[in-house]
Amino acid sequence: MAIEHYFILSAILFCIGMTVIITKKNAIVVLMGVELILNAANINFIAVSQLDNIKLGGQFFALFVIVVAAAEAAVGLAIILKIYKYFSTTNLDEINQLKG
Amino acid sequence: METTLNDKLRDITSSLSYFQPEFVITIGIILILIAGLLAKSKKGPWVQALCLLILAITIFTDLRQWAILGENPQHLFLSMLGLDKGAVFWKLIFGTGTLLAVFMGFRGSEASNRQGEYHALMLSVVLGAHLLAMANNLLMVFISIELISISSYLLTSFGFNKNSTEAGVKYLLFGAAASGIMLFGMSWLYAFTGSLDFFQPQFAQMLMKVDTVPLAIGCFLVLGGILFKISAAPMHIWTPDVYTSAPTPVVAFFSVVPKLAGFALLVKWVIIINLFGLSPLNWSSILAVIAMLTITIGNFSALWQKNVKRMLAYSSIAHSGFLLVAMVAFSELAMHSLLFYAxxxxxxxxxxxxxxxxxxxxxxxxxxxxYRGLIKASIPLSIMIIVIMISLAGLPPTGGFTAKLLIFTSLWESYSTKENSWMLYLMIFGLTNTVVSLFYYLRIPYYMIFKAPQDETPKNKNLFSFENFLGFIMVLALLLTFFKPDGLMRIINSVSFAF
Structure with missing residues (x-):
């Protein structure tokens, strides 16, 4: 498979992720959109990494991204759980006490 | 193969001797977590004291690095990190800022059994900032930014109330999206160059071969993530909410450490994307537009604010804009005045x-x-607040004036050599905005002195605490940087930048 296919796939994933982040109202779904963007970047990293066989920088980058994404999801879900405790909803439109 | 492995191991062990501050912080985080568990039932600021001790040792080791470093930058850990005097200066700023923020203490309803977590998270932000100031590799940049961000999301919700949690979730979602976008930009740059070492000349040489549009998209995506961290114009939306609802010591910390860490990275980043001045895009003009937007949005939104912390949030956005002015000027003098302003x-x-x-x-x-009629309650307190507000507005006789003067001087110098008309617009814009900022900064002294107290004269409460003494010393330092800036300037001038 040519490397362009991977780039196109990752661009599509990025666009889907961006659309999800912008249009969806539920905080958890927005976090899912972020995961899509991170994985789009991962595909790019791994696809490019096959071009240099010695260094493997991209593959290691992808591994680190997976670890960081897990940490971010853990923190994110903890905060969203707190939000649910206070607001009884995870709809971002209804979480709007702070203004100005 | 064996020799290269041997070389790599030797490189790692020899790097360790330049890694003392980070070592101290890492051990400190573990110690504080243990101490937090042990001190849970005990009264007294044991964990805070331990945290202060760790930060003091960190600053001491940073100072030792400053003393032993020569002109040439050191490459650590297979050039993942690069240590030069500029990085050490940033690290000293981060250490000092955190030390002062930790002095402010963490009190509140749930504070007594959260001391360990709170101080450990503070230290992990400092660790991220230390690494970010030295990062020479895209992987290192990503990890340190995430280390700063994830700890910051948690610290934001440490008020343990409704507002603070809301600010936390807003910060989290914006921050996660921004770092995702930055990561995607990094993956493009990796695709263009095949290398993650962005501070190597080869990286820039590869970038020069790329077409303008993809190059612009890749650089803009990464720049977006950095602009989020420094809360500059299009990515500033999270700042007011977070600053209003997070605990005040955390806000003081956020306004300094993560923001200046972003600037430490931005300095390196702009050097790279300028491609030795051969970039098809004129980054000076682009940054000038961003700086103008940032200063204007910060100042004009601050005019309407009633809450002091929210006002200071917009003021810190405006200050990001002024720091960006130095990035626009982009000369040796500009970088020195950036460090001075910081x-x-x-x-x-x-x-x-x-x-x-x-x-x-x-x-x-x-x-x-x-704040009405506060001067009747305590004259020394009011005077100190007035000096700070004057300094934030950038009027003499305070350090804020010297810093703004230096930044705009360097901008004028760059304008006279480079003849970029955006620099002139930025200059006019920045100076008029300084006048606008007077309205909201001086509103606090105006209320304190000229308005009658609301119902009764506020009682004079005990002013003698360690924090207020610290604040007094900082006010003296502000005056000192106006009357005798040469001491600080001499330290900064020994920092050299590679262009």
Missing amino acids: AVYLIMNIAAFIFVNYLERSYGYTNVDH
């Missing part, structure tokens, strides 16, 4: 938050309205 900004912003915190705790004042 040092003065650290002093005046933390001093402002120390007194805001004091008034919030002992009087319950949160709005500008509450």
Whole structure:
């Protein structure tokens, strides 16, 4: 498979992720959109990494991204759980006490 | 293969001797977590004291690095990190800023059994900032930014109330999206160059072969992530909410450490994307537009604010804009004045938050309205607040004036050599905006002196605490940087930048 296919796939994933982040109202779904963007970047990293066989920088980058994404999801879900405790909803439109 | 492995191992072991501050912080995080568990049932600021001790040792080791480093940058850990005097200066700023923020203490309803977590998270932000100041590799940049961000999301919700959690979730979602976008930009740059070492000349040489449009998209995506961290114009939306609802010591900390860490990265990043001045895009003009937007949005939104912390949030956005002015000018002098401005900004912003915190705790004042007639309660307190506000506005006789003067001088110098008309617009814009900022900064002294107290004269409460003494020293430092800036300037001038 040519490397362009991977780039196109990752661009599509990025666009889907961006659309999800912008249009969806539920905080958890927005976090899912972020995961899509991170994985789009991962595909790019791994696809490019096959071009240099010695260094493997991209593959290691992808591994680190997976670890960081897990940490971010853990923190994110903890905060969203707190939000649910206070607001009884995870709809971002209804979480709007702070203004100005 | 064996020799290369041997070389790599030797490189790693020899790097360790330059890694002392980070080592101290890492061990400190573990110690504080243990101490937090042990001290849970005990009264007294044991964990805070331990955290201060660790930060003091960190600053000491940073100072030792400053002493032993020569002109040439050191490459550590297979050139993942690069240590030069500029990085050490940033690290000293981060250490000092955190030390002052930790002095402010963490009190509140749930504070007694959360001391360990709170201080451990503070230290992990400092660790991220230390690594970011040295990062020479895209992987290192990503990890340190995430280390700063994830700890910051948690610290934001440490108020343990409705507002603080809401600010936390907003910060989290914006921050996660911004770092995702930055990561995607990094993956493009990796695709263009096949290398993650962005500080190598080969990286820039590869970038020069790329077409303008993909190059612009890749650089803009990464720049977006950095602009989020420094809360500059299109990515500033999270700042006011977070600053209003997070605990005040955390806000003082946020306004200095993560923001200046973003600038430490931005300095390197702009050097790279300029491609030795051969970039098809004129980054000076682009940054000039961003700086103008940032200063204007910050200043004009601050005019309407009633809450003091929210006002200071917009003021810190405006200050990001002024720091960006140095990035636009982009010369040796501009970088030195950026470091000077950063040092003065650290002093005046933390001093402002120390007194805001004091008034919030002992009087319950949160709005500008509450400050009416404060001068009748305590004259020394009012004088100190007035000096800080004058310094934030950038008027003499304070360090804020010297810093702004230096930044705009360097911008003027760059304009006369490079003839970029955006620089002239930025200059005019910045100077008129300084006048606008007077309205909201001086509203606090105006309320304190000329308005009658709301119902009764506020009682004079005990002013003698360690924090207020610290604030007093910082006010003196602000005056000192106006009358004798040469001491600080001499230190900064020994920092050299590679262009």
